[in-house]
Amino acid sequence: MARPTPSLTLALLQARESAMDFFRPHLNQHNVTEQQWRVIRILWQAEDQTLESYQLAERACILRPSLTGVLVRLEQNGLVRRWKPETDQRRLCVTLTPQGNALFDSMKGEMMRQYQKIQQRLGPEKYRTLMGLLDEVQKLDPDDPQ
Template identity: 50%
Template sequence: MHDSLTIALLQAREAAMTYFRPIVKSHNLTDQQWRIVRTLADSPSMDFHELAFRTCILRPSLTGILTRMERDGLVLRLKPVNDQRKLYVMLTEQGQTLYARARSQVEEAYRKIEADFTP
C-alpha cells in the first residue's frame, strides 16, 4: 500500500478503467472523449469551462480534443451572438447515437465491478 493518496487514487482509477477501456476503444474513442460524451449526454449543451471542470480535462487539452470530436461529427461548438467570449458544446445526433449504443455496455461494466468487489 502507498502512503500517497494521489497514487492510490490513480491506481484505483486505472483498476476501474480496465473494465471500461475496451468498451470505449470499441467505439473508437479515447478515455477523455468518452468522458466528454458521457458528460454532455446529460445536458443539451454545456459551457466550455464547465465541461473542462466536470470531465477533469485541462482547458488547453479540451480544445484539441473537441476539435477532433467536431471533425468526427460527435460534437458542435457554439458561440452565442451576444457574447463571443463564451463557448458552448453539445453532442450532435451522431454523438447521442454513439452514447446510446455504448451506454448499456458501460452499465454492464458497472454491474461487473460491483459483483467483483462485493463479498
C-alpha cells in the same frame, strides 16, 4: 528512517487505472478515447446536452488547452458542435450532436454492464461506501482550517 505514509493520490490513480481496465476495450472498439468518452457522457447528462467549455473542462477533469484538442476531434467526427452565442462571443458552448447521442446510446449498455461487474465484485455495500467516500474526498477544501 520511518517509512512515508501511503500516497492517497497514487492509490486513487492506481484504483482509477484498475477501474478503467473494465471500460477500455469497449472504448477502443468504438475508437473513442477516455477523454472523448468523458466529454460525451457529461454532455449527454447535461440539462439540454449543452455546456460552456469551461464547465465541460471542470466536470471532465480535463485542462482547458487539452479540452480544445479533444473537442476539435469530436467535432471532426460529427459528435459535438461548438458555437458562440450571438449575445456573448466570449463564451464557447458545446453540444452533443444527434450522431453523438447515437454513439452514447450504442455504448451505454456495455458500459453499464461493466459498472455492474465492478459492483458485483466489490459487493453493493462496499460499492456504496466507496462512492460515498469519493464524494467526501471531492468536497474536501484544502483551505478549511478544520
